[in-house]
Amino acid sequence: MRPELTPRRRWVLKHIVEEYVTSATPVSSETVARRAPVRVSTATVRNDMAALEELGLVRQPHTSAGRVPSDAGYRLYVNELMRPADLEPAELRTIYHQFHQVEFAIDEWLALARAVLAQAVHSAAVVTPPLAPRARVRRIELVPLHDGVVLLVVLLPSGHIRQQVVPLVEPATREDLIRLSNRLSALLANRTASEVRTTPAASVNEGQVLQAVAQALEHAEQQGSEGLSYAGIRFIVAQPEFAHSAKLQPVVEALEQGHVLAPVLYEALQAPGVRVLIGDELPHEAIRNCSVVLTAYGPAPDTRGVVGIVGPTRMPYWRAVPLVRFVGSLIDGLMRESFRLR
Amino acid sequence: MRPELTPRRRWVLKHIVEEYVTSATPVSSETVARRAPVRVSTATVRNDMAALEELGLVRQPHTSAGRVPSDAGYRLYVNELMRPADLEPAELRTIYHQFHQVEFAIDEWLALARAVLAQAVHSAAVVTPPLAPRARVRRIELVPLHDGVVLLVVLLPSGHIRQQVVPLVEPATREDLIRLSNRLSALLANRTASEVRTTPAASVNEGQVLQAVAQALEHAEQQGSEGLSYAGIRFIVAQPEFAHSAKLQPVVEALEQGHVLAPVLYEALQAPGVRVLIGDELPHEAIRNCSVVLTAYGPAPDTRGVVGIVGPTRMPYWRAVPLVRFVGSLIDGLMRESFRLR
């Protein structure tokens, strides 16, 4: 019969997790007993540890070693035992200022988010641009470059810009171009690539531009799913569980070739709040001894992206969760601000 | 007295390098003798190896091990012995097509160059955007966004676009904006940030825009030096010399934090052709058992950037050199083409 999960046992588990995360070595009964709020003997703790093991919450790497949290143990910790860290006001202020110092453009924020999260949690950080499943036109602009050649600038709802060089067939004055971009901005507003493709063109030049707009939208959609970027691999390399490259390799590959993480990211896109996935909850074998902490950002459903952390299951969840939440909300706020402006 | 570097000894060195690069294990006299074009005994090869060692071109990890090329040995190999590989026409065609399939924009080419080089040489690849030491204005454009707010688009000589949101002080019609952007495009053409800063403004709005232009240029300059990006760390992780994370860590750090490589990249920016730096020729201790193969791309002096490979000194130089050359010239060609269009 399954042992009971008494309050003290929960407490023991909590300390096993927190101790193991910081020390990276199996936690002995003595270590836990020493840190206990009321005096308990090591033998008592050992009994509790045995019970936790029977419940599948901790493991022993081998007899006569301390205990290590199992994935289920981390899960219980995150769900019920963890108290998210109070982040230093100074740290938050620094991050806040960094975000308000960079250029007012989403790519800058995302690059910064990568760097900040990686540094703050000492893990790898992943970031996706807004993943509009269908890219739409917000506005288009035609910039004359040279005789017979214009630069098409397509503004997307996410605030991204796509540019494309368009050769014209018939000569056009600057005024023609302004009329054309006004007309097309109104005509194409909120249209998707396939809708643009089927829009009839009123002139040869307009046909050229329509083609280019559709192409730009398609590229934007494609880039969305391939646009995952990461930072902080150096922190992963430094983790003792990845000291041997055989362990490290699948993780680095998963990060560099986004498709391993893609399903997880798309899932996080829908869910509100901060999402934590631990070890075997992840879909791929390759990253079974990793955890991810993710949150979606972005105001509208089709301008949402994901930021988060990828690290070993032995991760300081109590820091990772509030930090991811904070950075996510910062980007979210900046995007709302930029939407209000537009 | 120093032994002589006879033709056969050069030949032995060549084969030590090529064998070691592919096998990653010290090369024995027998292996070399077996591959010899004319029949020689292992004893003869051993004598030659001893001579090469005395010349500092090869090393012995320990007595009773085979020989491994030294940095000087690699250098001699690259300078005098190497015959750059004839790349497969199919491989070149594939790369060529990839470059002509992506969007017509420099960032796309650079991302592709990273991926292609990493994959083709199985090493990390580094890429910098055009590193204009002084960013200049090519053209500016003002796009109305909302009441009192415009999006400033600055085209740079490199083909990059910088965008910036500018709040206006006085109301302006669409025609006002066109006049203003025409005026400023002409006025500021080829100006640097500091020159823009000291340009007197004819109106309050113009002052706002001038500030924003200067800021955009400064950001562009700054991003140039921080804009180094890399790919293919997974290949570095897979190399046996980096199996232990202690060896790997400094390399990954050097890649992620561009400043270690910066001086090397700036040097390569000036030099024509493909530049190879081997082991201790690199400025930083951290990457002493790495080599880099770099080439500059870009038509004009202030639109030049660098692409290349970073890998272990045990690198297939005979493939790396022609591949870097090829990819560099592809980007160069695309940039020239895009300049001709504009």
Added chain:
DNA sequence: TGCTAGCACTCGCTAGCGGGGAGTGCTAAG
């Protein structure tokens, strides 16, 4: 003088062994 065959030697690599120590599980008593 240069090449080659033969041989002793070096030294990393691996397996096996033993002692020390950390940490456990169990038992019996409070």
Added chain:
DNA sequence: CTTAGCACTCCCCGCTAGCGAGTGCTAGCA
């Protein structure tokens, strides 16, 4: 239910011996 005590397990470390790859050296031959 908790605790003190104790035997037990098993990792870790250092040591040793044997093996084998590969060398350096020497002597003989063209």
